[in-house]
Amino acid sequence: MDIDIDRVPVASPETKAGPEIKSGPETGLTLDDFMRSFETYKQVNDSRLGQIERRGSVDPLTEERLARIDAALIEQQRRVDTLALKGARPALGREGADDPGRREHKAAFDAYVRKGDAAGLLAIERKALSVGSAPDGGYLVPPEVEREIGRRLVDVSPIRAIAGNRTVSASVYKKPFMTSGPTVGWIGETDARPQTAAPALAELSFPTMELYAMPAATATLLDDAMVDIDQWLASEVDQAFAEQEGVAFVSGDGTNKPKGFLSYTTVDNGSWTWGKIGTVATGAAGAFPSTSPADVLIDFGYALRVGYRRNAVFVMNRKTESAVRKFKDTTGQYLWSPGLTAGAPATLLGYPVVVDDAMPEIGANALAIAFGDFRRGYLVVDRAGVRVLRDPYSAKPYVLFYTTKRVGGGVQDFDAIKLLKFSAS
Structure with a gap:
């Protein structure tokens, strides 16, 4: 017997908007709504399948009801995923806070971002004998900010979260792969050991390509000492980086981007x-x-x-x-x-x-x-180092921060x- 689909309740995103996006017990409540909606979905779908078996067709009202519940499930799943992501996302840590070199780099980077004063960063990179960092190429962010950006990318980039990962210092990562191994087999203790065939090796190459984001800030935000500039920068670029690289990991053509x-x-x-x-x-x-x-x-x-x-x-x-x-x-x-x-x-x-x-x-x-x-x-390949170039001229009165990292990717097996x-x- 068909269920009365119009009397089956469903927690829809319109009627159960749920809490603001934050961690806490609200996450469980939203999950409960999702589980109830899925039970309703199964009942309505069972009714649809029963109609097909008996009549060879489906009542349009049943199809419409199922589509509404399915849309509600998709929206609720997005909400549950977002709540879980916000709860799992780590705050920017204080790793290396007692290291004078780290403190110096952080203070110099803060002065550069807020006021455009690059003298401190130039001095640090001269001491490190760094090459390739110049006012027109940007300056390296502190290591803790780079790690935070990497953690956030894993949280929001689906393929990065499940793929293998390597961090390299060169522009290309080359990996040998054995396409056919040496001849092996069982043999008796005193039997002769014939010479085996050598393994066949192939070399896979994963070049890294430049990925960029360009967050903008107002002078008021940069002048506000209460604003954590490191946290602000990491939160501004993670979504932009994740969206760009996410598409490339799936369907990128390998030209100036990873190969999907x-x-x-x-x-x-x-x-x-x-x-x-x-x-x-x-x-x-x-x-x-x-x-x-x-x-x-x-x-x-x-x-x-x-x-x-x-x-x-x-x-x-x-x-x-x-x-x-x-x-x-x-x-x-x-x-x-x-x-x-x-x-x-x-x-x-x-x-x-x-x-x-x-x-x-x-x-x-x-x-x-x-x-x-x-x-x-x-395999996702990250070249170490995230660079930031401050641009106060192109979009006055806003200050742009041209942020780049180098990423590659491709199939390894x-x-x-x-x-x-x-x-x-």
Whole structure:
């Protein structure tokens, strides 16, 4: 029997706006709202599936109701994620506060940002025999500010948070990779040891490219001694950096930016070779198949070798997540489950779901879902040092701070990531 969908309550973002974004017990209350909404979603979706089985079609009112609940779930998930992020974000630490050199650098940087006085920074860099730092190239921020920016990027950049990471001092990071190992096997204690074949090595190269943000400040803010300039700068650039690099890690073409994992040559997973990324087709052009769509996700999960599945995650955008949220297995259990605590990711087939809106939407030949061990599969390379160039002239009366860091990225293990292709074959 169908449930009365118009009498099922749902905590919508319009009627339950929730608290202001801050940490505390409010996070749990918002999570409770989300869990109640998901239970309602399952009831309405069960009704929709029942209508399809009996009538071969769905009541438009049921579709409309399900869409409203789905929109509420997406909004509530954003709110829960934001609350958890704010609660987990560390305050700018005082690491190295007792180090005279650190204190000197911090004081000199503060004078440069507030008043444009670069004498202190110039003196520090002369003592360190630094090269490449000049008034037209900017000055290095204190180490604690650089670390804070890095921590914030991990918090807000989906792929950076799950990928491998290296910090280098050169402009290019080169990594040898064994594409085929030496011949090995079992042998008796007294048997002869034949000579084995040498391993085959390939070299992967990850150049770092310049990433920039340009926050602006008023003279009043810079004159206010109560404002923590380090904290202000870190908070202003983290979102801009995360948005720019987030798109590049997914779909960047490698020209003046990292190369995204969707930009590599793809091949059907049955014909996979090193240097390409394997794909699994859904069997329907631009969509999941109309019958047994859950089987596609299960087959896709098993396309990844068992050694990589231990730490694997699904990556997709929110619209794709809303589509797979409807799927059930043969026992009637939903494949998608919400996180049980604030900040915990939802799971699909028991694996975490990372939501990245840089991923493409479901469409013809779209590579809309990725699955793999991104820690082993994708590498983010950061060149040490964040530079700031103060510009009080270009946008008077505001002061601009041209902030740059160098970032690279690319696939380092082509067998660790698989893509779901929305095509017939």
